[in-house]
Amino acid sequence: EADIYQTPRYLVIGTGKKITLECSQTMGHDKMYWYQQDPGMELHLIHYSYGVNSTEKGDLSSESTVSRIRTEHFPLTLESARPSHTSQYLCASSEYGSGANEQFFGPGTRLTVL
């Protein structure tokens, strides 16, 4: 079944650790996004990609980086995690197309930095 997958679902780590949040989609979509969201609160776009080798920063300044080497894969990396990075991270994807299209969200990764 076509879907968006995120791993891990929950992560607790210490300050200063390097982490990578994985996101994969089998939707066949070109566009992918990363949002940061405190539970039930506003969605903040932190990165997006139009396709392979395309990455852009979103509206919210973030110390994370992303890569898009394969269409279906859009990992997010924090080189040195801090307590201020504690949040939920949602990956999403949508068709490129000629018009705006529905974004499909993954289940999210809940990150806690101690």
Next chain:
Amino acid sequence: GENVEQHPSTLSVQEGDSAVIKCTYSDSASNYFPWYKQELGKRPQLIIDIRSNVGEKKDQRIAVTLNKTAKHFSLHITETQPEDSAVYFCAAIPKGRAGSYQLTFGKGTKLSVIP
């Protein structure tokens, strides 16, 4: 850029009553307005959307209306049920920016349906 304001931030209704959530947008070029529902601990999911060439759209108990002149759109839920309790997000996207289909979300409305 686009700015989307959403009201109210919290809304409590009795089961069976109607709920209305309103959003305004700033970019007159915006042409796509989706609504997402996020249940506690779950991912946001699209429940209804409307494009700027349509004034109203219905899907069973939910409807969305769009007033392009006033630049606002609203979500209407009739005969509310406890399972409608969730956070609802409106969003807007401008037209014409090649490849630039970034949704701008409102800050969300927490709807509680009281049995």
